[in-house]
Amino acid sequence: MAPYQYIERPSPFTVKGGSSLPIFAVTPAHIETGTIDPVALDWAGKAGYKAETGSLLLIPTSDGHLGGALFGLGKNPSKAPFLTGKLARSLPAGEWHIETAPLTANRLALGYGLGSYRFDRYKSEKSAGPTLLIPQDADAPDIKRQLAGVFLARDLINTPTNDMGPAQLEAAFRALAAHYGAETSVITGAELLDRNFPLVHTVGRASADAPRLLEMRWGKKGHRRITLVGKGVCFDTGGLDIKPASSMLLMKKDMGGAANVMGLALMIMDAKLKVDLRVIVPVVENSISANAFRPGDIYRSRKGLTVQIDNTDAEGRLILADALAYADEEEPDLLVDMATLTGAARVALGPDLPPFFTDDDQLADDLNDASIETDDPMWRMPLYMGYDRDISARLADLTNAPSGGMAGSITAALFLKRFVTQTKSWVHFDIFGWAQSERPHSPVGGEAQAIRALYQHIRRSLR
Template sequence: MAPYQYIERPTPFTTKGGKTLPIFAVTPAHIETGTIDPIALDWARKAGYRAETGSVLPIPSADGHLGGALFGLGKNPSDAPFLTGKLARALPAGEWHVETAPLTANRLALGFGLGSYRFEKYRTEAEPGPKLLIPQDADATDIKRQLAGVFLARDLINTPTNDMGPVQLEAAFRQLAAHYKAEVNVISGEALLQSNFPLIHTVGRASADAPRLLEMRWGKKGHRKVTLVGKGVCFDTGGLDIKPSSSMLLMKKDMGGAANVLGLALMIMDAKLKVDLRVLVPAVENSISANAFRPGDIYRSRKGLTVQIDNTDAEGRLILADTLAYADEDEPDLLIDMATLTGAARVALGPDLPPFFTDSRDLAEAIEESSLEMDDPLWRLPLYRGYEKDINARIADLTNAPSGGMAGAITAALFLKRFVTRTRNWAHFDIYAWTPSERPHSPVGGEAQAIRALYHCIRNHG
C-alpha cells in the first residue's frame, strides 16, 4: 500500500537510471585539487565557481546541451545535512542522479524529497520540478514514508481555514484512518457535554462548525499502547480577548499539533509498527459570538479540576486538558501531545527548535538520541515545580493564563501535567509548526516538527 497523501502530487523521484543527468556534489577542495570530472572541472574553473554552500552550476555536455550540474557543499557539508533540498528548487526540470557526493544516501535523498515540497493546491498552473534517482543503498520505502508524513502535516497546516475548519479536519482524519483501516469515533457538539468533555465544548461552541473530539484506533490489543494527542484549533481569533490583526495572519496554523500527530500516525501505521495506536484530536475554532466563553468564567474539566478563564486566547491548553485526561484514563505506555501552544517557547528557542517537556529521564534520553539520529532538532525544557504556584487561581483550582508573563512555556506544560496523573511516560511538545524563512529542506509555510524523531524513537526504543 502506497503511503497516504492528503493532496496528490507528482513524486520527486524517478526510476529511469541511466537516462538521468549527473549531479557532482563538491566542496571547494574538490575544485582546488581537481578531483572531479574533467569536463565539469574545466567549466567550473572558467566560470569562477567556488562550490559555496547550496550553489548550483549547470554544466554543458560535449555537444553543447545540458550535461549535468555542480552542487556546492561549502567547507563543512555536515553543517547542513539536508542541503540537497536546494537542488529540488534550483535544478531545471528533468531527471537527475548524484554522481559523486560525500553524503549518506538516505540524507541525500530525504533532503531532496523534503526540499521538493510545493503547496500548489490554489494555483491555476503548477511548475514541473526536477526528479532524482534514489541511490541504490538508500532505504527508498522509509524515505517515501517519512516524506508522506511530513507532507501531510505541511498540507494540512498550509490549507486556509475556509477549507480546513473542524469539519474538513475531521474529513482528513477519516481519510487517513480509512487508508490504513483504522477505526474512528467522533463526539461532536452537545454530545461533548453529555460525554464529559466540557472544556472542548466551551472553547468551540461559538463557531458555526461544532467542536468535536476525533479518535482513531489502529493496531493490535496487547501491543505497546501509544497515544498521540494533537491540538486542533483550526483558527484562533483569541476569542473575546481578541488578537490584533497582525497576530491572526498565521492562525490557520493553530491546528499544527493535530497536523503533526497525523503525520506521525501515518509513519507508524505505514511501517506497521507493533503498537496499539490511539490518536486524539480536539478540533475546534475559537470564534466570537454571543455564546463565546468569557474572561472570568470558571468551568469544571473532565478531570474534575475547575479552571478560571483569565484569557480566552489561552484556549489550546483547555481543549488539551480534557483530551489528555481522557487519554490518561487508558494508562498508555507512551503519551505524546503536540501543540502550537505558547509564544514563550518561540521567544526562548526560536521557530526552528521545538521544546519538549517530560518527567521521564529515560524517555527524554530516547527522544534526544532520536533527534540527533534523524537530524530533527529538539530541546528539553524543565517541568520546574517552583512555578506550580503560578497556575493556581484565587477562586478555582487552576488559571489558564498565569499573570506576569514569565516562563510561559513551562507554566503551560505544568498546567497540562495536572491532567496526566496515571501515565508514566508522557511528553509535551510545544511546536511552532511553521517555517518563517526558506531553508534548504523546507519552503516558507507549514512545517512538520519533531515527528521524524518521534517516529524513530517509537520504532527503535521499546
C-alpha cells in the same frame, strides 16, 4: 507502498535512470584537488566555480546541450545535512542522479525529497519539478513514508481555514484512518457535554462549525500502547480577548499540533510498527459570538478540576486538558501531545527549535539521541515545580492564564501535567508548526517539527 497523502503530488524520485543527467555534489576540496569528472572540472575552472554552500553550476555538453550540474556542499557539509533539498527547487525539470557526494544515501535522498515540497493547490499554473534517481543503497520505502508524513502535516497547516475548518479536519482524519484500516470515532457538538468533554465544547461552541473530538485506533492490543494527542484549533481569533489583526494572520496554523500527530501516525501505520496506537485530536474554532466563553468564567474539566478563564486566548490548553485526561484513563506506555501552544516558547527558543517537557529523564535522553540522529531539532525544557503555584486560581483549582507573563511555556506545560496522572511516560511538545524563512529542505509555510525524531524513537523502543 502507497502512503496516504492529503494532496496528491508527483513523486520527487524516479526509478528509471537510463537518461538521467549527473549531479556532482562537491566541496571546495574536490575542485582544488581535481578529484571530480574532468569535463565538470574544466567547466568549473572556466566559470570560477568555488563549490560554495548551495551553489549550482549547470554543465553543457560539447554541442551545447545540458550535460549535468555541479552542486556545492561548502567546506563542512555536515552543517547542512539536508542541503540537497535545494536541488529540488533549483535544477531544471528532468531526470537527474547524484554521481558523487560525501553524504549518506538516506540523508541525500531525504533532503532532496523534503526540499521538493510545493504547496500549489491554489495556483492557477503548476510547474513540473526535477526528479532524482533514488540511490540504490537508500531505504526508499522508509524515506517515502517520512516524506508522506511531513507533507501531510505541511499540507494541513498550509490549507486556509475556509478549506480546513473542524469539519474538513475531521474529513482528513477519517481519510487517513481509512487508508490504513484504522477505526475512528467522533463526538460532535452538544454530545461533548453528554460524554464529559466540557472544555472542548466550551472553547468551540461559538463557532458555526461545531467542536468535536476525533479518535483513531490502530494496531493490536497487547503491543506497546502509544497515544498521540494534537491540538486542533483550526482558527484562533483569541475569543473575546481578541487578538490584534497582525497576530491573526497565521492563526490557520493553530491546528499544527493535530497536523503533526497525524503525520506521525501515518509514519507509524505505514511502517506497520507493532504498537497499539491511539490518536486523539480535540478540534475547535475559537470564535466570537453571543455564546462565546468569557474572561472570569469557571468550568469543570473532564478530570473534575475546575478552571478559571483569565484569558480566552489561552484556549489550547483547555481543549488539551480534556483530551489528555481522556488519554490518561487508559494508562498508555507513552503519551505524546503536540500543540502550537505558547508565544513564550518562541521567545525562548525561536521558531525552529521546539521545546519539549517531560519528567521522564530516560525518555528525554532517548529523544535527544533521536533528534541528533535524524537532524530533527528539539530541546528539553524544565517542568520546574517551583512555578506550579502560579497556575493556582483564587476561585478555582486552576487558572488558564497565570498573571505576570513569566515562564509562560513552563506554566502551560505544568497546567497540562495536572491532567496526566496515570500514564507511564508523558512528553509535551510546544511547537511553532511554521517555517518563517526558506531553508534548503523546506519553503516558507507549514512545517512538521519533531515527528521524524519521534518516529525514530518509537521504532527503536520496539527493538
